[in-house]
Amino acid sequence: MSSRRSRSRQSGGSRITDDQINDLVTKLQQLLPEIHNRHSDKVSAARVLQETCNYIRSLHREVDDLSERLSELLATSDNAQAAIIRSLLMQ
Amino acid sequence: MKPQNLMNPTSSSSLKSRFTTRFLRALSRINARKQFTSTSSPREIFQRYRRIKVAADKSMAYSVRSKRRWSRVMLSKLRSRSSSNSFSSVRLRRVKKSSATKTGHEKEAKIKSGGDQEEADELRELVPGGEAMDLCNLLDETAHYIKCLNTQVQVMRKIVDFYSP
Numbered sequence: 277m278s279s280r281r282s283r284s285r286q287s288g289g290s291r292i293t294d295d296q297i298n299d300l301v302t303k304l305q306q307l308l309p310e311i312h313n314r315h316s317d318k319v320s321a322a323r324v325l326q327e328t329c330n331y332i333r334s335l336h337r338e339v340d341d342l343s344e345r346l347s348e349l350l351a352t353s354d355n356a357q358a359a360i361i362r363s364l365l366m367q
Numbered sequence: 368m369k370p371q372n373l374m375n376p377t378s379s380s381s382l383k384s385r386f387t388t389r390f391l392r393a394l395s396r397i398n399a400r401k402q403f404t405s406t407s408s409p410r411e412i413f414q415r416y417r418r419i420k421v422a423a424d425k426s427m428a429y430s431v432r433s434k435r436r437w438s439r440v441m442l443s444k445l446r447s448r449s450s451s452n453s454f455s456s457v458r459l460r461r462v463k464k465s466s467a468t469k470t471g472h473e474k475e476a477k478i479k480s481g482g483d484q485e486e487a488d489e490l491r492e493l494v495p496g497g498e499a500m501d502l503c504n505l506l507d508e509t510a511h512y513i514k515c516l517n518t519q520v521q522v523m524r525k526i527v528d529f530y531s532p
Contacts (some may be wrong), residue, residue: 332493
């Protein structure tokens with residue numbers, strides 16, 4: 277409900293300048309491994325947003341895979357080992 | 368990709384240590400649960416995987432505290448779904464739904480709005496709380512969310528490496 281309202285407000289109410297959007301898109305672009313390295317300034321905003329979505333999905337997948345691997349690894353390690361690792365990482 | 372360019376060194380390193388501390392604490396709690404049964408069945412491994420995933424997201428959101436909208440929304444979603452344990456499946460379902468509904472009229476709307484609308488809406492579904500954000504807010508929150516996801520992945524990878532034989 278609230279989402280619908282704020283989305284439609286976007287075009288009317290508070291003025292968002294193109295410069296502001298461009299700045300934020302550039303900032304976002306710098307976080308993307310794909311586009312970032314290409315150094316071309318002519319990447320469209322739509323393209324940056326699309327790449328951003330892809331990147332977030334790949335990070336989500338990676339968290340998923342790492343969680344799965346951790347679960348499997350915990351099945352074979354004992355608590356003592358975990359405690360050692362913990363102390364190592366805490367340093 | 369140069370990781371040091373990805374984030375502000377001071378703010379991210381403390382976020383990183385906050386996340387690491389929280390996540391490791393959660394992991395050892397999850398690991399302690401295991402001791403009640405002697406062997407890990409596939410079902411048990413799957414349940415633990417779900418718990419680890421939730422712990423990873425919770426630890427990340429808590430490390431950000433309530434400074435960001437996405438972390439607040441993520442925490443409230445995790446809290447309301449902790450009993451059903453379905454956060455990740457909701458995430459998956461949403462992605463499927465969004466790709467399935469890309470029909471002709473959406474493409475039409477995209478052309479009318481100058482091309483960014485469809486991508487922005489896709490992004491809204493990926494960033495927690497994104498549905499209720501205006502474009503400026505969405506872009507800003509997305510940048511922060513990506514930095515945090517990166518930290519999350521880095522730390523988890525490091526832990527997996529430590530555990531790996």
